[in-house]
Amino acid sequence: MTKTAEQPKLLNIYQKLVEIRKTVDVFVKDSQGYGYRYVSGTQVLKKIREKMDELGVLLVPIVLNQNHSTFNYTVWDRENKRERPKTDFVVTGDMKYVWINADDPSDRIEIPWQYMGQQDDISKAFGSALTYTERYFLMKFFSVPTDEDDPDARDTAKQNGKIDKKENGKNKKASKNQLDYIDALISRRVTADWTKEMLYEKLKETMGVDKEPSEWTVEEASKAISIITGRFE
Known part of the structure; x- marks a missing residue:
């Protein structure tokens, strides 16, 4: 068998x-x-x-x-040395x-x-x-x-x-003054369509990071400030 x-x-x-x-x-x-x-x-x-x-x-x-909306802002045109309007489409x-x-x-x-x-x-x-x-x-x-x-x-x-260089801008934690300044810049841009949380998420996406601002380095905080003031002001 x-x-x-x-x-x-x-x-x-x-x-x-x-x-x-x-x-x-x-x-x-x-x-x-x-x-x-x-x-x-x-x-x-x-x-x-x-x-x-x-x-x-x-x-x-x-x-x-699916929901659609637009987000209007300005970017700096380096070639013509002036601001120009830009529109992004937001899909959620x-x-x-x-x-x-x-x-x-x-x-x-x-x-x-x-x-x-x-x-x-x-x-x-x-x-x-x-x-x-x-x-x-x-x-x-x-x-x-x-x-x-x-x-x-x-x-x-x-x-x-x-090499772990803790004290350079890539590893040193962002200061409270930097983070407070970023928060103030973000708060000024809150609208009915764009909450503070949404603006922070967009900022992180643009920076290429997914960690919370409290974990940002000096270099990342400086980059965030440059993005906000360069793209939206």
Whole structure:
């Protein structure tokens, strides 16, 4: 009598997501933007997609609604040495991400989410909103630690031969006077359509950072002031 091969145990969607989470480690920040290194969506997806394919897990974004508005400001035209008006399109809305078990499509998890994008072209605003949102959804859902969140980051940097210059502008924390000045500049620009929180989020996006102002360095605070006074005044 021959033995039949034992069938592998099928995992439910929760168990599959746990297995995917196990493959996630500290991502190397390989994307450069405005002098700030951050985890790119491409890197996040590359790390996770292989395991999703192996386990048969789908991630489906579903946009539920969409709101549009415009944000008018001025920029400095260096060539003509004068200010010129500029308009950005802002796209916001509610959405959800759905994790689906390909072995049993009725086995799924829905996660409510929101998106926001701002560009000088409305289609680009929508596209960048989805791209940015997906990256951070995956990072938050799987609790992806970045280098800055890693308590051993400083030791790791030393092991890799990186020099830690705490007292230069790139590492020294921004002063209270700097942060208070930034807050005052932001407060002056609050409107019915643009809350202080929204303006701060736009500023962080422009700077290429996602940490709170209280964690900014002297260099980042100086950059924030230059952006606000250069773009909006």
